[in-house]
Amino acid sequence: MSVLDEWAGQRAPVGADPDGRVPHAVSDAVHRAVSDARDVDDFDMRHLRYFLTVVRSGTVSAAAQQLRISQPSLSQQIRRLEKRVGAALFIRSSRGVELTAGGRAFLREIQGIPGQLRSAIAAAAPAPQVWSVGVCGGVPADVLIEVQNGLPGGGPDSGRDPGVRLRMRSVGAADQDDLLRRGELAFGIVRMPILSPHLVGAVVWDEPLGVVMAQQHALAERAEPTWSDLARQRLLWYDEGCAPGFADTIPAHLARLGWNSVLHPVDQDQHALFLHALQTTSDLVALRPRRAVEKEPHLVWRPLPTSRPPRERLAVTAAGDSHEARVLQRVAGERGWGFFAE
Incomplete structure (x- = not known):
């Protein structure tokens, strides 16, 4: 009896005959794989x-x-x-x-071979010791806690995936696509929109953007700055490497609303540089959701002068057709995250 026959007797796959025999399509696929593997035995x-x-x-x-x-x-x-x-x-x-x-x-x-092999290993032993989660710059602590509590290995329900442990690390959004597909990251946290067709994701944060400025800024006393006020301000913004897609779509949205902002790019992976720029430049403002900065004593948040402000949407992502993608889809259903596949 071959291993294939033994496997068929122990577990009938989807589409198997009632007596547990492996369907011809599955058997043929395995035999083809054996032949293919023989041809590349010496491949490293x-x-x-x-x-x-x-x-x-x-x-x-x-x-x-x-x-x-x-x-x-x-x-x-x-x-x-x-x-x-x-x-x-x-x-x-x-x-x-x-x-x-x-x-x-x-x-x-x-x-796609490294990711497929990694998914195969994860499917056979779905409890790797560490799952790395890439975190782009400027992600609020509330988002990290939500992701930590939701994904296997992070929150109180991690017992359902014994042996899994999450490790969050700073990784620029522009690098995450490649690292996810190569299996060096299990998940990523990035701003929408996601430009890669190879990823799936789940939205965990969706908040309207408002104007952020230093306490001593000339507009800090205004309850709601006007577009005319903002026209005289430069916008502290992400460079494209920090937030591909988001870095282009938000300024375009603002232009349609009437603010053709002059952008002042900065590496916002480091919060200290973000604060320093706002506190030392008199005509500089930024955009952030209120919840992201409301506990920061040196900053003031004000709403944009519109009933339909642009929004910041943060998503957990995974490589499509991977074990992690299936885990993410399951977690999204359980926690009410908006799952999507590009």
Whole structure:
């Protein structure tokens, strides 16, 4: 009796015959997989990681630094991979490397393999020791607590996923898509809209934006600044790397309302820089939900002069078709988070 037959006798999969036999479609798929695996027995997953890192970095030297190996060693491993594939994958020049047509085809077919393998491991043993959660800049503590209490391994109900532990760490929104798909992050917390078609998510925070300024700002005494008041102010804003999508859509929304703001970009992953800029620049204001800054003694919050202000929506995300995506969908249903799949 084969392992496939034993598995069929122990557990009938969806679509199995009443007597527990594996459907022909499943059996055929396993046999095809056995044949495919035989063809790539000598393929090293390490080479896949090296290839993907060179693609992301753009140069072999930068990739070698990230991988913590020497540049000659990495070059040698890439050449071995090209020999195994039977085609050149990169065009090398003084400026770095570019993918060949074969390299682009190879990337298209293999970039999902690490995530699929990680999902397979998680499905077989769905209790990894640590799930990393990437957190973009400026996320309120209330959001972190809600996510911590909702996801497995964080809150009081984590006993349903024994052995799971969450670890939150600062990761820029622009980097999270790649890290989620490669399995280096289990979940991410980012501002909407999400531009990647490869992610699913659940909205955990949806609040109207208002004007934030230092206590000593000239507009701090106004109960509600006008568009004319705001036209003379610069807007302390995210650079595109901090909040892709959000960084473009909100200023466009403000322009439609009548405020063509002059943007003053700053790295808002660091709250201290955000506070310092507002307190030391007289014509500078920011946008935040009231709940995000109401406990900050050095800042004043005022509503925008509109009945339909732009909103800040924060979402927990996961790589589509992954074990974590299924966990997120389950948690979203339990906690009333608005789940979506792009």
